[in-house]
Amino acid sequence: xxxxxxxxxxxxxxxSVRPLRVERPRTPEGVQRxxxxxxxxxxxxxxxxxxxxxxxxxxxxxxLLELDDMQGLVSADSASGRVTLLAGTxxxxxxxxxxxxxxxxxxxxxxxxxxxxxxxxxxxxxTGAGFGGLAAQVVGVTxxxxxxxxxxxxETRNSEMLPAVALGLGALGILVEVxxxxxxxxxxxxxxxxxxxxxxxxxxPERVAEHDHFEFYWFPHTDVAxxxxxxxxxxxxxxxxxxxxxxxxxxxxxxxxVYRAVCASGRxxxxxxxxxxxxxVKLTGDREYTDHSHRVLTQHRNVRFREMEYALPAxxxxxxxxxxxxxxxxxxxxIEFPIEVRFAAEDDRWLxxxxxxxxxxxxxxxxxxxxxxVYFEAVEQIMLAYGGRPHWGKLHTLDAERLRERxxxxxxxxxxRDRLDPERRFANRYLERVLGA
Numbered sequence: 001x002x003x004x005x006x007x008x009x010x011x012x013x014x015x016s017v018r019p020l021r022v023e024r025p026r027t028p029e030g031v032q033r034x035x036x037x038x039x040x041x042x043x044x045x046x047x048x049x050x051x052x053x054x055x056x057x058x059x060x061x062x063x064l065l066e067l068d069d070m071q072g073l074v075s076a077d078s079a080s081g082r083v084t085l086l087a088g089t090x091x092x093x094x095x096x097x098x099x100x101x102x103x104x105x106x107x108x109x110x111x112x113x114x115x116x117x118x119x120x121x122x123x124x125x126x127t128g129a130g131f132g133g134l135a136a137q138v139v140g141v142t143x144x145x146x147x148x149x150x151x152x153x154x155e156t157r158n159s160e161m162l163p164a165v166a167l168g169l170g171a172l173g174i175l176v177e178v179x180x181x182x183x184x185x186x187x188x189x190x191x192x193x194x195x196x197x198x199x200x201x202x203x204x205p206e207r208v209a210e211h212d213h214f215e216f217y218w219f220p221h222t223d224v225a226x227x228x229x230x231x232x233x234x235x236x237x238x239x240x241x242x243x244x245x246x247x248x249x250x251x252x253x254x255x256x257x258v259y260r261a262v263c264a265s266g267r268x269x270x271x272x273x274x275x276x277x278x279x280x281v282k283l284t285g286d287r288e289y290t291d292h293s294h295r296v297l298t299q300h301r302n303v304r305f306r307e308m309e310y311a312l313p314a315x316x317x318x319x320x321x322x323x324x325x326x327x328x329x330x331x332x333x334x335i336e337f338p339i340e341v342r343f344a345a346e347d348d349r350w351l352x353x354x355x356x357x358x359x360x361x362x363x364x365x366x367x368x369x370x371x372x373x374v375y376f377e378a379v380e381q382i383m384l385a386y387g388g389r390p391h392w393g394k395l396h397t398l399d400a401e402r403l404r405e406r407x408x409x410x411x412x413x414x415x416x417r418d419r420l421d422p423e424r425r426f427a428n429r430y431l432e433r434v435l436g437a
Contacts, residue, residue, distance in 0.1 A: 015054075017061055019064035028070075031065060045065065047175070048060060048066060055394065060428065067117070070088035085177065087115065087117035095294040098185070099185070109297075111301060120135040122391070123391055123392050137182075138181075140179035146421040186232050188213075189233055189290045197223050201318050212230060310363075310396075312361070317360035319386065323385075336370075337366055339363065343359065372395070376395055380396060
């Protein structure tokens with residue numbers, strides 16, 4: 001997230017706004033005062049985190065609340081594994097906060113720059129068929145309602161709301177505290193290796209079941225999948241982390257520095273994309289190491305891009321992926337970014353992309369200076385044909401009418417929204433599109 005003068009922009013530069021007012025509360029009470037003041041002046045109000053959503057979900061045309069000063073631990077209990085964090089806490093800060101208590105988050109996405117409230121509210125997830133997204137780890141929240149009241153929701157208070165507010169799109173109130181169910185700290189053994197793509201596709205269910213966490217990347221114009229297989233081990237396991245120099249060469253120099261230059265050049269000379277993609281799979285994605293869970297699950301991405309991701313029933317991933325392959329070949333496109341495939345367990349969050357079904361995710365990307373519209377919309381039609389649900393924080397074209405048919409609890413969510421925010425104090429154009437006015 002950046003602010004240039006009075007303009008707020010998200011990380012991908014795909015959404016921006018010039019809010020009427022910007023406030024930086026330091027406490028939950030500060031958020032409460034801001035909401036009450038906005039209501040008194042008839043202004044909409046929204047909180048923003050790190051700005052890592054590609055959609056306009058965080059756009060705040062009225063009052064924009066920056067939660068950068070609301071970070072840190074509120075409470076932690078080693079025995080129960082329950083941890084409460086201020087809503088603006090960045091994911092990359094959480095491991096150090098949990099370490100003194102011998103705890104870790106059960107799973108993480110592949111990027112850790114987001115705030116905890118933004119990550120759960122948009123459905124951020126990692127990979128692993130036995131593990132849900134970040135919102136599935138939420139056991140309690142405190143939010144400020146449109147009426148300016150604190151509302152605590154957990155297993156004993158207003159518990160019926162928890163499956164909605166744990167992944168609430170910012171439509172039900174402003175989160176000020178988030179309580180997570182953590183697990184004992186653990187390390188992970190990781191094997192990253194290139195495997196023939198056809199071999200991966202024909203054995204996909206077995207690979208997903210065999211490993212705690214499995215995902216793969218495919219650079220279009222190649223016949224190789226870059227696989228990532230990860231196993232969870234006790235914290236006492238001896239760590240064998242990547243050498244500092246080797247990690248820098250792989251992640252900073254090759255995956256970000258050289259890659260940024262190639263993406264920029266590929267806009268002017270698309271013909272360089274296929275040979276670079278073939279070179280990329282030879283230079284990266286072949287390593288083995290054991291390290292703290294957060295250092296294995298996450299990675300640094302400095303090359304700016306735009307993304308669309310759809311969740312499918314897990315059994316539909318392989319045919320949908322093949323359809324995307326065929327689409328790229330038929331259109332003759334030169335796609336510079338890899339396609340990412342991950343998996344997650346089903347959960348009970350009403351608007352979770354994995355609600356009620358074991359899910360697989362197919363994500364497509366384009367360099368931020370390239371127009372992704374034609375590519376994304378064509379891929380989107382394939383995803384919809386295979387029962388896809390779009391990631392709330394990533395680009396898609398669906399509206400409330402089309403989303404309703406994909407979420408069994410969609411109308412229940414809207415009813416709770418009517419109850420908590422009848423005047424649409426927390427609305428914006430994106431929410432009007434995906435939830436209705």
